[in-house]
Each structure stands twice: as C-alpha cells, then as structure tokens.
Amino acid sequence: MKIFDEMEKRGHEELIFNYFGDVDLKMIVSLHDTTPGKTLGGLRMGYYDTEDKAVLESMRLSQIMTYQSAAADIDCGGGSVVLWGDPGKHKSEAYFRAVGRLIESLKGRISVYPDMGTDSQDFKYIQRETERTIYRSSAVDNSRISADITAYGVYWGIKACAKVAFGSSDLTGRSFTVQGLGKVGSSLINYLKKEDTRLIVTDYVFDRIKEAEDKYSDITVVRPEKIFSEKADFFVPCAQGSVITGRTLDSLQCRVVAGPAYTVFADEGLMAEAHKRGILYAPDFIISSAELFLLDKDLKLDSLKKAKEEAKIIYSVLLDVFTRAREEGVPPFELARKEALERYRKLDQIKNILC
Secondary structure, X not given: OOHHHHHHHHOOOEEEEEEEHHHOEEEEEEEOOOOOOOEEEEEEEEOOOOHHHHHHHHHHHHHHHHHHHHHOOOOOEEEEEEEEOOHHHHOOHHHHHHHHHXXXXXXXXXXXXXXXXXXXXXXXXXXXXXXXXXXOOOOOOHHHHHHHHHHHXXXXXXXXXXXXXXXXXXXXXXXXXXXXXXXXXXXXXXXXXXXXXXXXXXXXXXXXXXXXXXXXXXXXXXXXXXHHHOEOOEEEEOOOOXXXXXXXXXXXXXXXXXXXXXXXXXXXXXXXXXXXXOOEEOOHHHHOOHHHHHEOOOOOEOOHHHXXXXXXXXXXXXXXXXXXXXXXXXXXXHHHHHHHHHHHHHHHHHOOOOO
C-alpha cells in the first residue's frame, strides 16, 4: 500500500505509529479530520495478517468516525486507534498503561472508547494514565452497556428500514440473517425476538451460538460462509467490516442491509451496485451511532437511565435520510456522507472569525 496516496484518497490528515518493545506494543493512530479541534474513535485490538491490513483498518475506522460524529452533531472529527496484537497473548497491565500514556501524549487530539478486542479491564489500566476516554470506571461492564445501547439504536434503525422497504415499521413476520453474535449482535437478537421474527444466525464462536440456541429454540444456525446466501428480508452484519464483496453481493437474497458493523462493503462501488439492485442500505455510521447522540460537549455520557429512550432517535434520523435521498434521486449513503463533509467544511470556514 502507498500510504500517502491512500491518505490523499481518503482525506486523512495524520497517521501515527507507536512501538514499545518491552510489551510488544504496536499501535496505529489514525486522525482523519481534526477540523473541530479533536477526534473521537474506538480502540480496537486484533491480529492482522499484514501491516498494510492493520493500517487500512485504522484508516477506514477513522474515516467512518468523521461521518458518524457529524451525523450525531458532536464537535469531534474522526479518529481511531488500532492495536496490532493478539488479545489472548499480549494483554497486560503494562501493555494498556503504555497505550494510555501514548494517548495522553497526543494532548487531547483523540479520545477513545472500547471497540472490538478491548474491554472494561483494559480501560481501567488505560485510565490510570489518561483521561482521554469516554468510558466510565465502575463495577459494571460498561462495554456491555455500551453494546446494548448501540443494539437498541440499530433495532430502531431496522424499524425505519422496514418502514421504507415494506411500508410498516412492524417487524412481525420479517426474517433476518444475523452475522455475528458478539456483545452488540447478541443484544440485537434479543430486541428482534421481542417481535415475531425469524432469525438465521452465525458466528465463529461456538459458545455464542450455543447461548443463542439455548435462549431461542426457534432460531436457525448456519455455517459462517452460508449466511450470505440465505433468503431473508434483512441482512444484519454485526461482525467485522468488508464482508460484502463482489462474490457475496451476488449471493445476497435480501431487501435490506442494516447492521452495526462498520465498512460493511469492501468498496464504495459495491454500495452503488447494491442500490442499483434495489437493496436498501442503512449507512453504517448512522445506524450504529446511538451512543454518540448521548454525549455532551465535553464527551461525557448522558444519563444511562435516559439512554434507551434517546437511542430511538436513530429511527427518525434514518427516515429523514431515506426520504431526502429519494427526493434527490441519490443513494442514502451518498447523501449522508455529503452532508457530514459539508458540516466540517462550514466549521472550517468559521475558524476565520477572530474572537
């Protein structure tokens, strides 16, 4: 990968590489747009086959966060931190305290929250070295609370999609293929099963499948590679991104793609092709952004007691995007992305005002 060409194509401002050999820490910080003065992004940990894949993951995530922050109307640009390492091997107190110190060294240019591969214990160590997080220290597993809020927002986003695609937000009788039963995915199927829905699910982790089967005897389980070809009203990606490729798009038998996974399509051309084929796609940076709507100007979480009620805003936000996209004759993801970038362009202009 030609890094500077990729940065120019995606509109990135800065990539930062950190290495701390004592704990084998390899950390990639991606700052996509710092127009508001600071960025927000997830802290993700995972093993990647190549360095290029780890860098590209960080860039994709930070780009999505720019759009997501704009959609949620918070004063942050997009950032991300990717830790290239094996969560089962590299995690330790020293490892995550080193992460915290490196984040602190950026002097507030990025604040982070738990993403795939990181959890409450990791953030307890991080917060001993920096306050640049939007994570609350408590005896409760905050990452699970966060996942539940996100899942509830996705549930209401799916209802908005049903309203547009099928004429009613009632999900009774609708069928769903759900890819991934992690914290968000498992919470989401609980909400979907509150209505009389049919679920076809998959995951690489047997224990997650077993838990879902024990809870809901009527769900159907398929092998991961078969999930794309199952016929259903909705395809719900809840795992890693770039799962819809040219091959898997041809296999899809759904009317709607809507789920919390970021960068679901391997490239933008595939999003346009899906739109041509009549597949309604809920922009990932909107449908998965419920928790961001709960942040105040200082990036503090609003009352968790109100969180569920406020997460329903995803329904009206998506309906508005779908309606205006139809009126303008453009795919919803194009309209949503254009409006996000326009917000930052206007913010950049007002910086010329002296105060």
